[in-house]
Amino acid sequence: MQTAEISRRYIDYFAERGHTVVPSASLVSDDPTLLFTVAGMVPFVPYLTGVVPAPYPRAVDVQKCIRTNDIEEVGKTARHGTFFQMLGNWSFGDYFKEGAITYAWELLTRSEADGGLGFDERDLWVTVYETDDEAAELWQKLIGLPAERIQRLGKADNYWHTGQPGPGGPSSEIFFDRGPKYGRDGGPAVDDSRFIEIWNLVFMQELLSEVRSKVDFDVAGPLPKKNIDTGMGLERVAFIKQGVENMYEIDQVRPVLDRAAELSGRRYGAEHEDDVRMRIIADHVRSSLMLMSDGVTPSNEGRGYILRRLLRRSIRAMRLLGVEGPSFHELFAASRDAMKSAYPEVATDYAHLEQLALGEEDTFLRTLASGTSILDVAVTKTKEQGSAELAGDTAFLLHDTYGFPIELTLEMADEAGLRVDRGEFDRLMKDQRDRAKADAKSKKRVLADLSVYADYRAKGETIFTGYTELQTESSVLGLLVDGRPVQRATAGQTAEVILAETALYAESGGQAPDRGRIVGDGFELEVLDVQRPVKGLISHTVRVVRGEVGVGETATSLVDEDYRRGATQAHSGTHLVHAALRQVLGPNAHQSGSFNKAGYLRLDFGWNSALSSETRTEIEEIANSAIRDNLEVVTRELPLDEAKALGAMALFGEKYGDVVRVVDIGGPWSRELCAGTHVRTSAEVGMINLIGESSVGATNRRVESLVGIEAFRQFAAERALVGELTSSLKTRPEQLVDRVGELVANLKAAEKKIQAYEAKALNERVPALAATAVRTGEVLLVAEHVGGLGSGDELRALALSVRTQLGDAASVVALTAEVGGKPLAIVATSPAARESGANAGALAKRMAGVLGGGGGGKPDLAQGGGTDVTAIPAALAAVRDELGR
Known part of the structure; x- marks a missing residue:
């Protein structure tokens, strides 16, 4: 049974039973504590915790996930993969244990002819939490599962929580017995290589007050609403149903493995180490493809660093298979063809995705060449000193500064007859990880922090009026000081204010938050920041300038008009520059990120070489010509599919709802999905002055521009500078370059004479x-x-x-x-x-x-x-x- 067929059967089964079909969320998680969507439950956390009211009582989805904490195990076991898909069915205060158990068992054991997955009941075992008598009884009496195939395990295996105060509950897991060939009998408690977990049912029923570790927490009491969070690993079910040995051999992954074998001339199944390398390549190429399709680009930070690591591990594995030249053109094409039926965007956006992959491959192959030279020098020096051990700090330098994998250092040192001080290398790596963890911990915004917004969000979404108004009268729904709800905030305090309606724009889509004030009877608040801490809710961070503000009072949000004007100029200017870039460079110059605030914009785009001064000038002229032409700016709200059919550009990696806001500048000349604030006609942008163009990675460039009055001020400052120079040098502006060149030549000649004199004096x-x-x-x-x-x-x-x-x-x-x-x-x-x-x-x-x-x-x-x-x-x-x- 093909992977796509398993997914289809799962979705159809639960859709027929009243579950809303929810599309997969992006691999880039909205949770500020996570780099990626690491589990199927991540997109549903706001509903499971009650912070955001669930829009449906029950749901079903296939969620894309990335998890790299076990990256060293990839290729070595049957089930470890960095990219995987979780089939999930969810109940938010609707059905509970009986429904979840019944649904799971029926779908698993129903015959394939009747739309089920066709598992033999005799091959299935379950585990339950050690004190969950209710679940154990349901498995026996409701399902008829023999008691000897129900095992009770402790908190480490069968209790779920977020790691923070909030919801938690026991779980029940379903395992498939692969048979005596794969290990000892006795159930999952005895051997988790023979008994593979395929489905996890979490019974979210308790409210945890303190969480000290996975197994050490306090239960405050029952949850007001009991939820069901389940997940079935699609890759695990696929390799069982397809009769292969592991997840790397399923239909969505095996084509990449086979292509790696062909390129290397090695046969899969002939040698264990080669097999592991081919599996790593197959897994990492697919993961990289899916990450890039969700807008992640290779870099040295955060998500980009994880992607870069996956790509470079793939290149390293190919090298260890004997392939030292480029291979991504072949490998990524194989992964695209294997994944496009499930995720059409990998084919639609493939030109851009391939450009990213090939650019990173080219860069790293050159890095390997330079790293090899550095390593050769270090090896020679080590031998000259009579040592047989390459210093650990040298290996760390190669790894940390040059991106040279430790495995390659070990291999090449061994070829030279040296060993590596691995202990010192590992110590330095640990120190680096500890520093990174400490830094991440200091920045981490824990899930529990968001629970304070639940009561406010339950009252409905914050209404944003700022598209048409610059001031809006509303009421204070809530106040927070130091992250805790309060009834009043007084002069001098910094607080968060939740309003029912606001004219102030919250930072999003690359646009900085508005500046402004919130005023009321007897109080004035300076707005320091505007954010969306949870979906649908706007929070204003303020300093109480005067008086005292309380919950329930009337308050008016006032936007700083000058700042908003500059912000709208910059955001519309970003659209103009993007359209000009694509007109000059072609459709592959796709925006990959942006930031704009009053008077300034920057735009990142996919491109692998610097722009010439002539190209920059052409882009600037096209953008300013659009300003001169006074193009009409029109915004509309449309269903996502209709907007795309009209040609509206969905920016790479951005997330959109079912209904989107389309911004047209000059009709189809620039048509993008965008929730930002914009000018009414392009002439209001005023002026675009490109001030910089630089690299932000092997396959990404960045342009920066001043906009409006700031652009004019820059030109005025440059004009004044030219005036000072022409006056000092007694020349005309058009002769300034030649005059400066003449002075530079004279200076160099004088320096040579001085050097000759000094050399003579030394001699x-x-x-x-x-x-x-x-x-x-x-x-x-x-x-x-x-x-x-x-x-x-x-x-x-x-x-x-x-x-x-x-x-x-x-x-x-x-x-x-x-x-x-x-x-x-x-x-x-x-x-x-x-x-x-x-x-x-x-x-x-x-x-x-x-x-x-x-x-x-x-x-x-x-x-x-x-x-x-x-x-x-x-x-x-x-x-x-x-x-x-």
Whole structure:
């Protein structure tokens, strides 16, 4: 049974039983504590916790998920994958244990001919929470399952909660027995390789007051409404129903594995390590494709870093299979073809997705080449020092700074006959993870924080009037101080204000929040921020400037008109620049992110090379021509499918509801889905002044622009600067570039003359310095301070010249100078001196220690420095003492 067929049967079964079919949410989670949608329940948390009223009593969905905490297990087990799909049926205060158990068992065991999944009842086991007698009894009496196939497990296995105070409850899991070939008999409590969990039923029935760990929490009492949260792993059911060994061999994944085998010339099933690598590639390529289809782009932070890691692990695995050149063109095409029937967007957006993948592959292959060069140097140095172990900090540097995987470092070091100090590498990695966790913890906004909004959200959605009004009278629904509800807030306090209606725009869609005030009888509040903490609710962070505000009082939201005007100019300007980009570069220049506020916009777009100055000018001219043409700006609310049929552009990675707001500028010239605030005609934007273009990744560029009055001010400032320069240089504006070029050429010529003079002056000092050489131990030693110099290169050249002047004698030249107010030492040794045991690196290190710094280098030439200029005589004396022993 194909994966898509399993999904269809699941959806049809529950839809026929009154469940609303809900489309999958994005892999990019709305939960601020999560990078990704890590479980099927994540999109439903607001309903399960009661923060947002559920729009339906029961639902069914197939939810895309990404989970990378077990990434090292991918390819090694039958069930670990980074991308997976959860089939879920949900009840929000409707049916409970009896309904959930009945539905699950009936769908699993009903024959395929009757629309079921056709599992044999004899192959199924269940687990229940150790004290959940009700569930155990239902499995026996309602389903007829023998008591010996019902196992009771503890909190670690069969109790669910969010990890924060809030809802929780026991769970019951259904397992499939794969047979004696896969392990010991005795049920899931004995062997979780033979007995595979396929369905988890969570009975959300308790309110937890304190949660200290997975197994340590306090139950405050029962939930007012009992909910059902269930999930069946689509990939797990698929590999069982398709009669294959693991999830990597199902129809949606196997084509990538097979293509990797073909490209590498290896046979899947022939060698365990190769099999693991092929599974990693198959999993990671599919996960990367799905992440990019939801708007994630490779980067060094957050979600982008996870995507980059998946892509680079895929490249590494291909390399270990012997494929050192590009392979993503073939692998991603195979994944697209396998996934497009379930997710058509991977085919629709494939040109852009492939561009991202190929750009990252090209960048990392070049990174591997440079990392190999660095590693080669480190290997040579390690061998020269007589060591058989590559330093752990070198391996960490390669991994952390250059993105060079530790597995490749281990492999290549082994080929060179070296081992790696893995203990030191692991310690440095742990330190880095601990720092990252501490940083994430400091920024984390826990789920429990959102529960304070439940009562306000239950009163309905906040009405936003700001599209047509700049002030709106409403009432104060709630006040929060330090995250806790209060009845009043007084002068000097910072608080959150929840209004029934507001004219103030909450930050979203790349547009910064409005500035403004909230006023009422006897109080004035300065608006510091406007956000949507939960879906449908707007919260205003304010400073109480005057008086005292209380819950239930009348309040008027007032938008700062100047700021709103600038914000609408910038947001409409973003649409103009996007349209101009696509007109010049083509449809692949797809917006991947934006930010705009009064007077400023930035726009990220898919592109893999810098824009020429001519291209930037063309884009700027097209955008400003649209402003000049005074195009009409029209906004409409339409069903999503109708909007797309009209050609409205859905921005890559954005999330949209069933009804969307369409913004047209000049009709179809620019037509995008957008909930931001906009001007009425394009002329109101005023002016676009592109001030920057830069890279934000291998496949993404960023343009920045000033808008409106800020754009004019920038031009005015540049005009004033040109005026000052033309006046100072006594030339006309059109001759300014030539005049500056002439001055630069003269300056360079003067610098060359100065350098020649300084070099001559240094050379004239060589004989006198050589004449100071005295026999010290077995060598002739020149140990002198030469005063102040302009650079370390001058001191180095002087030391080498003195060494040459001394000829074939066993000589050591140790010179010091002040460079930039700090002491610098250079040591040069002749071949004969090195044969007698003199080592420039050791001597420079000794001098640097006296100077209060560090140093070292090769045996023939080395340098050191410090901070204590007064210690220069002592440093020179240290060299004399060392060589005179």
